[in-house]
Amino acid sequence: MPKSSETDRKLEHAGKVLHDDIGPLLSGAGLRLQLLRMDFPETAESVREVTETLDQAIDRVRALSQELKPSPFAGRKTSSRSRA
Amino acid sequence: MAFDVLLVDDHKIMRDGIKAILSRGEEFRVVGEAENGTDAVQSVKRLRPDLVLMDIGLPGLNGVETTVEILRHHPDCKIVILSMYDDENSVVGAIRSGARAFILKKASDTDLLEALRVVARGGAYLSPQVSDRLLTRIQKGDLESHPAPSSLSVLSPRELQVLRMVAEGKTSKEIAVMLDLREQTIRSYRKTMMKKLGVNNVAGLTQLALSTGLTHLPRGQAATNDSD
Numbered sequence: 001m002p003k004s005s006e007t008d009r010k011l012e013h014a015g016k017v018l019h020d021d022i023g024p025l026l027s028g029a030g031l032r033l034q035l036l037r038m039d040f041p042e043t044a045e046s047v048r049e050v051t052e053t054l055d056q057a058i059d060r061v062r063a064l065s066q067e068l069k070p071s072p073f074a075g076r077k078t079s080s081r082s083r084a
Numbered sequence: 085m086a087f088d089v090l091l092v093d094d095h096k097i098m099r100d101g102i103k104a105i106l107s108r109g110e111e112f113r114v115v116g117e118a119e120n121g122t123d124a125v126q127s128v129k130r131l132r133p134d135l136v137l138m139d140i141g142l143p144g145l146n147g148v149e150t151t152v153e154i155l156r157h158h159p160d161c162k163i164v165i166l167s168m169y170d171d172e173n174s175v176v177g178a179i180r181s182g183a184r185a186f187i188l189k190k191a192s193d194t195d196l197l198e199a200l201r202v203v204a205r206g207g208a209y210l211s212p213q214v215s216d217r218l219l220t221r222i223q224k225g226d227l228e229s230h231p232a233p234s235s236l237s238v239l240s241p242r243e244l245q246v247l248r249m250v251a252e253g254k255t256s257k258e259i260a261v262m263l264d265l266r267e268q269t270i271r272s273y274r275k276t277m278m279k280k281l282g283v284n285n286v287a288g289l290t291q292l293a294l295s296t297g298l299t300h301l302p303r304g305q306a307a308t309n310d311s312d
Contacts, residue, residue, distance in 0.1 A: 023168045024189070027098060027168055027189035028097030028100075031193075034193040035104050037193075038105070051190075055190050058190055066171075
């Protein structure tokens with residue numbers, strides 16, 4: 001396989017991992033923070049600060065994954081178990 | 085009485101988190117979980133939930149296609165789409181498929197619960213971030229809809245769905261399982277599409293699907309199921 005194709009393939013894979021795995025993990029962490037705030041209202045301010053940081057991370061993951069793997073909605077995952 | 089909810093997401097951390105949030109109150113009861121679109125369609129048939137809370141980016145059938153399938157069999161089921169991103173194609177695709185709400189995964193628990201309440205009462209809901217962005221784009225006049233590319237406009241929504249899967253290299257058997265149809269029916273769709281589009285084989289269908297932007301494939305992953 002030509003070197004450029006191999007590089008393209010790796011970049012596409014990186015975009016897919018960012019979109020399909022890293023992003024959802026960050027979102028899942030955000031949900032856990034919401035639960036923490038629900039159970040311990042006194043943590044609300046700290047949770048808000050961490051949530052803002054997480055949102056920034058999600059936005060950056062989004063931008064990079066779209067750059068590496070255009071049209072994420074059109075692209076499909078193969079299966080949850082086969083992903084790296 | 086609590087509303088029955090089916091959770092559909094291929095990430096357990098998301099399902100667990102949402103389930104934990106819903107369990108804090110008594111308005112909603114999680115009656116089932118599914119990891120992919122095909123399982124979701126089967127679960128809806130079996131469990132008849134009031135609401136389906138579903139990720140848009142599912143493996144196999146995506147959230148939009150799964151919404152279409154669920155509503156085809158159960159038009160009264162209310163579907164809420166969850167998405168990490170608020171890109172226009174995702175939002176418009178979800179709403180066009182019949183979903184009653186579109187909420188971002190980074191939405192607060194308050195937004196999530198409010199969306200479920202509104203939809204359970206028969207309303208519709210968009211995450212504030214999504215509605216703000218749409219409103220701005222509409223006001224700027226740059227919100228474009230993306231109807232089927234002109235060369236594919238002769239195809240029905242179901243044929244477009246099958247075409248996309250064919251172009252992604254899925255066999256008739258695989259598509260039949262995903263759409264809960266007979267394999268022969270999928271073969272019939274393929275023949276009809278070839279006739280309508282004036283192509284003779286799957287390679288031609290794939291080329292059209294790619295050139296019109298109906299689907300995107302990583303390089304080297306062309307459809308090879310010509311003999312299927």
